Structures are given as C-alpha cells and as structure tokens.
Amino acid sequence: MTVSPNGSCDFVIQVQNLMKSYGKVTAVANLSFNVHKGEIFGFLGPNGAGKTTTLSILEGLQKADSGQVTVLGMDINTQAKAIKQQIGVQLQSTSLLPDLTVCEQVQLFGRLYGRQPTNSEIMQLLQRVGLGEKTAVFPEKLSGGQKQRLALALALINQPEIIFLDEPTTGLDPQSRHVLWDIIRSLRDRGKTIVLTTHYMEEAETLCDRVGIIDHGKLVALDTPGALINRLAGVSSITTSAILPFDGLQTLPSISRVQRSGTQLQLQTKDVPTTLRTILDLAEQNELSLNDLHIKQPNLEDVFLNLTGHAIRV
Ligand SMILES: Nc1ncnc2c1ncn2[C@@H]1O[C@H](COP(=O)(O)OP(=O)(O)OP(=O)(O)O)[C@@H](O)[C@H]1O
Ligand SMILES: [Mg+2]
Numbered sequence: 001m002t003v004s005p006n007g008s009c010d011f012v013i014q015v016q017n018l019m020k021s022y023g024k025v026t027a028v029a030n031l032s033f034n035v036h037k038g039e040i041f042g043f044l045g046p047n048g049a050g051k052t053t054t055l056s057i058l059e060g061l062q063k064a065d066s067g068q069v070t071v072l073g074m075d076i077n078t079q080a081k082a083i084k085q086q087i088g089v090q091l092q093s094t095s096l097l098p099d100l101t102v103c104e105q106v107q108l109f110g111r112l113y114g115r116q117p118t119n120s121e122i123m124q125l126l127q128r129v130g131l132g133e134k135t136a137v138f139p140e141k142l143s144g145g146q147k148q149r150l151a152l153a154l155a156l157i158n159q160p161e162i163i164f165l166d167e168p169t170t171g172l173d174p175q176s177r178h179v180l181w182d183i184i185r186s187l188r189d190r191g192k193t194i195v196l197t198t199h200y201m202e203e204a205e206t207l208c209d210r211v212g213i214i215d216h217g218k219l220v221a222l223d224t225p226g227a228l229i230n231r232l233a234g235v236s237s238i239t240t241s242a243i244l245p246f247d248g249l250q251t252l253p254s255i256s257r258v259q260r261s262g263t264q265l266q267l268q269t270k271d272v273p274t275t276l277r278t279i280l281d282l283a284e285q286n287e288l289s290l291n292d293l294h295i296k297q298p299n300l301e302d303v304f305l306n307l308t309g310h311a312i313r314v
Contacts, residue, residue, distance in 0.1 A: 010037045012162055012193050013058060018067035020053050027053040029217035035195055040188050042208035043197045046312050050217035051197035052092055055164050059089050072161060088160035092167050094151035096139040102126065102150055103135040106157060113158040129153045129183055145176025163187060165196040169203060181207050199312060205300045215308045225300055232298035232306060238267045238275060242288040252278060261311045268302060
C-alpha cells in the first residue's frame with residue numbers, strides 16, 4: 001500500500017486479485033490496483049477486455065468470483081448499500097425515459113436515492129453539464145452529446161464522491177467529446193474521483209491522470225500517460241502505406257516491431273537512419289513510391305501495441 005506524502009493513505013478504491021468468469025470466459029483475471037482520491041483514472045482496452053465487468057463489480061452491480069474490493073474504505077461484499085449512496089454510475093448505455101423531460105428525469109433519479117432535489121439544485125446540476133437551456137425538453141430532442149451529458153447529470157444527483165463512467169464519450173464527435181472532458185475535469189477539480197473506461201487513445205492520454213491498460217481481463221500496465229509513453233523513450237514510429245515486404249522487415253535487427261494496421265504499415269525502431277535506409281532500398285527494389293512516409297515520436301497507441309502485441313481497434 002502506498003502512502004501519500006503527508007503520511008495518510010488517499011486511496012478511495014482498493015482492489016486485490018479480482019477474478020470474474022462467465023462460464024469458460026475469464027472476463028477479469030486477477031486484477032489488482034488502487035485509485036487515488038481526486039484523480040481521473042481510466043481503463044483503456046479493446047472490446048471484451050473486461051472494463052465493464054470490472055466497473056460493475058466496483059459499483060456493486062455484480063459479484064466477483066474472488067478478490068477483495070474496498071470502496072471509500074468499505075467492503076463491497078458487506079457494505080454495498082452504503083457504498084451505493086456515495087457513488088455515481090453512468091452505465092455503458094443509459095436508457096433515458098422517453099416520456100420524461102430532462103428536469104423530470106433528474107427528479108426521478110433523485111427520488112431513487114431518497115432525495116427531493118429542489119428546482120434550484122436541479123438547475124445547478126443541469127447547468128454544470130451544459131443543459132441549463134434544456135430542462136423542459138424530451139430525450140428524443142437531445143443530441144448524442146447532450147444525452148451523454150444528461151446521463152452524467154443523473155450519475156451526479158446524489159453528490160457522489162466517486163463517479164464511474166463507462167465509455168462516456170463513445171460515438172461522440174470531437175467537439176462534444178471535448179465538452180464532456182471539460183465537465184469531467186471540473187468534477188476532478190472539485191475533489192471528486194472519476195473512474196472511466198475508454199477505447200480512445202487521445203482520451204486516455206489527455207484526460208486521465210493515470211491509465212490502466214487492460215487486455216483479456218489482465219492489467220498489463222498502470223501509470224500516468226507520460227510515464228507509460230516514457231517506456232518507449234528512444235523508440236520512433238515510422239508509418240507508410242507502401243506495400244513493403246512484411247516478412248523481410250520483421251527479421252531486421254534495427255526494427256523492434258512491425259505491424260499492419262488497415263492500409264498502414266507501422267514500424268518501431270531505435271535506429272531511424274538504418275531503418276530509413278532499409279525502407280528506401282526495399283522501396284526501390286520493389287518499385288514502390290514512398291510519398292507518405294512519416295516518422296513520429298511514440299504515443300499511447302505505440303505503448304499499447306508494444307504491451308499487448310496488437311492495435312486497440314481489432
Ligand atoms: N453477462 C455476461 N455473460 C457472459 N459473458 C459476458 C457477460 N458480460 C461480459 N461477458 C464477457 O466477458 C468479457 C469481458 O466483457 P466486458 O463487457 O467486461 O468487456 P469491455 O472491456 O467492457 O468491452 P467493451 O469495450 O466492448 O464494452 C467478454 O468476453 C464478454 O463477452
Ligand atoms: Mg464495456
């Protein structure tokens with residue numbers, strides 16, 4: 001257990017050796033991690049990695065096969081009811097009630113938590129998620145981004161300490177995604193802890209304070225985005241759409257990894273000059289044009305590729 005500089009433990013979630021299988025499918029394989037108070041903690045992983053299953057156990061919505069989970073110092077097996085009062089949950093797909101206005105949905109959720117939010121509380125909450133103008137609107141008249149923000153407002157109705165967001169920005173256009181990121185950051189800045197899942201590299205890299213890379217139910221890495229990227233210090237990534245001979249490239253000592261992703265060939269190397277010379281020779285021998293050759297510093301996508309052996313979109 002780590003202890004913060006002032007000597008107190010600031011973990012609001014502690015998970016040890018968490019396991020969950022569905023029949024023969026191992027969804028969560030011996031996961032251990034802690035979440036600090038006031039951080040944006042993100043699980044990054046492909047479809048089926050076990051992100052939703054992990055979250056649903058932390059939220060008390062389903063039981064683990066084994067392992068220990070404490071949330072705000074309480075045991076999830078024995079104190080789930082008390083935990084639920086202090087957490088906010090946005091599920092991967094939130095069903096909004098078609099016959100209730102934005103304001104009425106919030107009122108209903110408040111009552112589910114045994115609260116009677118006043119009109120000014122509801123207005124304040126809706127303004128916080130940028131829906132102050134939409135109180136009397138029915139869900140069918142909301143855009144995708146507005147629906148996601150309403151779902152977030154519903155997760156905030158009980159003034160939770162920890163907010164779980166399962167893919168809060170999936171399917172949104174970049175502008176709506178940025179609006180949601182700002183709202184999530186403002187929650188963090190007010191001392192809330194946010195645990196979210198995402199498929200988006202940029203979201204993990206720019207929004208999350210720490211990122212857990214999860215694949216096949218296992219946590220393959222957990223650190224700040226900067227520290228994760230630093231693991232590839234000295235490595236450069238070269239991409240091209242030229243159809244270079246894949247097998248030949250794989251055997252070259254200057255190239256640490258070769259990956260085809262859609263029409264792109266992606267190479268990781270610590271020796272850019274040698275690799276470039278090789279690529280130029282191969283292109284010449286095969287009469288290929290290299291007019292879209294790019295060299296870049298590694299990002300989280302390269303880290304993911306290195307750790308899991310595959311790109312996230314598979
Ligand atoms: N209720 C269930 N019954 C059987 N198998 C399940 C169930 N829920 C999840 N699984 C399986 O467990 C594994 C992990 O699923 P999970 O939903 O946790 O993944 P995820 O990382 O959230 O994926 P996505 O990014 O697609 O939401 C998958 O193989 C999935 O098929
Ligand atoms: Mg999921």
